[in-house]
Amino acid sequence: MLYTIPDYYKEFHCIADKCEDTCCAGWQIVIDKKSLAQYKKVQGDFKWRMLRSVNWLTGTFCQDTQKRCAFLNGENLCDLYIHQGEKSLCKTCRQYPRHVEEFEGVREITLSISCPEVARIVMERKSPVAFFRFEKEGEEEYEDFDPFLFSILEDARTEMIQILQKREVSMRERTLLVLGMAHDMQGRINRQEMFDCFTVIEKYGTKNALAFVTEYANKICTTKEILPLAQALFEKQYELELLREEWAMLLQESEILLYAKGEAAYLKIVEEFEEWAAVHTSLDIHLEQLLVYFLFTYFPGAVYDGEVYAKVQMTIFCVWMIRELWIARWLKNGKLLAIDEMTDLVYCFSREVEHSDENLKRVEKMMEKKWLL
Numbered sequence: 001m002l003y004t005i006p007d008y009y010k011e012f013h014c015i016a017d018k019c020e021d022t023c024c025a026g027w028q029i030v031i032d033k034k035s036l037a038q039y040k041k042v043q044g045d046f047k048w049r050m051l052r053s054v055n056w057l058t059g060t061f062c063q064d065t066q067k068r069c070a071f072l073n074g075e076n077l078c079d080l081y082i083h084q085g086e087k088s089l090c091k092t093c094r095q096y097p098r099h100v101e102e103f104e105g106v107r108e109i110t111l112s113i114s115c116p117e118v119a120r121i122v123m124e125r126k127s128p129v130a131f132f133r134f135e136k137e138g139e140e141e142y143e144d145f146d147p148f149l150f151s152i153l154e155d156a157r158t159e160m161i162q163i164l165q166k167r168e169v170s171m172r173e174r175t176l177l178v179l180g181m182a183h184d185m186q187g188r189i190n191r192q193e194m195f196d197c198f199t200v201i202e203k204y205g206t207k208n209a210l211a212f213v214t215e216y217a218n219k220i221c222t223t224k225e226i227l228p229l230a231q232a233l234f235e236k237q238y239e240l241e242l243l244r245e246e247w248a249m250l251l252q253e254s255e256i257l258l259y260a261k262g263e264a265a266y267l268k269i270v271e272e273f274e275e276w277a278a279v280h281t282s283l284d285i286h287l288e289q290l291l292v293y294f295l296f297t298y299f300p301g302a303v304y305d306g307e308v309y310a311k312v313q314m315t316i317f318c319v320w321m322i323r324e325l326w327i328a329r330w331l332k333n334g335k336l337l338a339i340d341e342m343t344d345l346v347y348c349f350s351r352e353v354e355h356s357d358e359n360l361k362r363v364e365k366m367m368e369k370k371w372l373l
């Protein structure tokens, strides 16, 4: 079995009671069958606590009115862990913030940026991220798995990450190159011209491709209205399941700050933010790390549905949404934005989208329509 991890994997350590936003609140944790069976057998003093703290019908941990897990104590520590030991944790609690994507003979493990500590590591990271691969014993076969498509996707993702990490090229052009590659691959996949995908992958690494997207970028910037697209994409967020009430308020406030005054005002805000951020932040590096994070995590999932273009649009949509939230917060703060606030917005966005399988599916579905290009 092959395992892949990002090079910052071992940097992560849970900061437990020092965490500003514990993962044991705000989302419904589903208990795996094995742990549920183990919880039913608990005896002694802890038995009654266990009986009261698990919703045995839904197989989830009970929550209080603040949506805090019933085992989370006043010091933000887990009473289940304290009284029954580490092994008593269910699969979700044991793994989090590790996120595993499963493919035949391959496990890709990332750290979820919905954890504030992981978001901090990613946001403070300056050098390009690398991924390590190692092998462990174990083999498996999936009934319905296309290893050839998977190898195409792996090659494409490697090339896309290399493009995203080309710091001498502007962020807009890097993004367009990746989007263009996905677009052209999608056409080949739809027509079952699978071998041609390798030609597409190679083509997008060349200077000619860069010259083409530079010209294309200049053309769309002068001929297209940006605001209707920005607003339509932003409003897609309201179609998702809401995990925290504060999130709806943040979205509404940001939408008004950004879009209420029309196209010219919006473009001016974005331009001013970019000028400010170029001096006061490492904006392009943050965007690069986030694009690499989302692309690495979700792109190979196209092996199950063939939706290569949707996966790349989803990557860009997620990072663009985070950037919109940064711009809105910068405006609200009187044109100031600290790295801590940027990091908070990263993990809050990720919690809303990545903590809900339903939301992930909805975003993927929304991105099947061609929004960009």
Ligand code: SF4
Residues within 6 Å of the ligand: 013, 014, 015, 016, 019, 020, 021, 022, 023, 024, 096, 097, 114, 115, 116, 117, 118
């Ligand atoms: S969110 Fe991350 S740092 Fe905070 S308690 Fe959970 S795993 Fe630990």
